[in-house]
Amino acid sequence: MEPGARADVARRPPERRVHVLVVEDDERLRMLLVRHLGRSGFRVAEAASGEEAEAKLADGLRPALVLLDLNLPGETGWALLRSETLAAAGRPPVVITTATAVSPKRLRELGVAGYLPKPFSLETLLATVERFVGARL
Numbered sequence: 001m002e003p004g005a006r007a008d009v010a011r012r013p014p015e016r017r018v019h020v021l022v023v024e025d026d027e028r029l030r031m032l033l034v035r036h037l038g039r040s041g042f043r044v045a046e047a048a049s050g051e052e053a054e055a056k057l058a059d060g061l062r063p064a065l066v067l068l069d070l071n072l073p074g075e076t077g078w079a080l081l082r083s084e085t086l087a088a089a090g091r092p093p094v095v096i097t098t099a100t101a102v103s104p105k106r107l108r109e110l111g112v113a114g115y116l117p118k119p120f121s122l123e124t125l126l127a128t129v130e131r132f133v134g135a136r137l
């Protein structure tokens with residue numbers, strides 16, 4: 001093994017055993033979030049719509065956290081929050097990631113764990129994810 005390759009291995013974050021589901025229709029933003037979380041050691045599943053997220057959950061995905069945009073094509077993020085599919089997946093904590101202002105009362109009514117208004121820094125994203133899944137690492 002080359003010395004440079006060994007140093008690369010040492011700098012890689014440890015593989016985490018938890019999945020984060022990123023539900024975001026903006027492809028560029030979704031790819032950025034997936035790449036950043038993946039480089040931070042998280043296992044990341046992604047969906048571009050509420051319907052795609054529901055399908056992944058129905059197929060057995062059990063994420064430790066869902067990062068959910070509200071303004072999605074087709075079903076909105078609100079519909080996913082109320083879905084039986086999310087309930088059947090064990091009601092993982094959901095952090096809303098949106099540029100839309102949302103009433104704290106509405107977030108509480110739907111059991112939302114957190115709210116991350118766009119735009120947000122990648123450091124804030126990572127701190128938020130770690131806060132919610134830290135106990136499961």
